[in-house]
Amino acid sequence: DAGITQSPRHKVTETGTPVTLRCHQTENHRYMYWYRQDPGHGLRLIHYSYGVKDTDKGEVSDGYSVSRSKTEDFLLTLESATSSQTSVYFCAISVGTISSGTNEKLFFGSGTQLSVL
């Protein structure tokens, strides 16, 4: 599992409330990602990080912000949750580097089921 922990695993919240999801890794990997999974859409990239305080937008970043103040933690925040953000959220890390000669793989956390009522 490459040492990835997502919290919480499940959350129910109300429209308009702020929500923060946490992704924690134990192996000091540089690249971290947040994806959301929805029926009929597969997984779509929300935001990613390439280092402490270095983040960038993905395909579906509207309504989301991220922060990475430490290598091991990557936080996803919904400033004001909407029903369209009901989804399963996956954190992922990129393992391996070209310079090391190892194959890059994307390992995923166990996911967070978020329901916005």
Add this chain to the structure above:
Amino acid sequence: AQKVTQAQTEISVVEKEDVTLDCVYETRDTTYYLFWYKQPPSGELVFLIRRNSFDEQNEISGRYSWNFQKSTSSFNFTITASQVVDSAVYFCALSEPNFGNEKLTFGTGTRLTIIP
């Protein structure tokens, strides 16, 4: 823009039959990587394979095999002698590598059901 198409939404086969999951991709990059992931009913995403665009050799791993054809932009996945434990959603994905930064574009997935 990159795109991955998995036209088969759902497939059902009887146990021990062979089954092929199709994946067609679009990219303008000459260097790219293709992936397959398995998502069993428990929900986690399990890495199966990563193949780079310069390696068109087919790969076999036990009952799993992958056929990569650049001429048709396809990266198909075959399970031989299927088993109930193969029941899952399978995702094909494409990335443009950038020094370890793997931003994947996923297909919509194929739900495979193996009937005992």
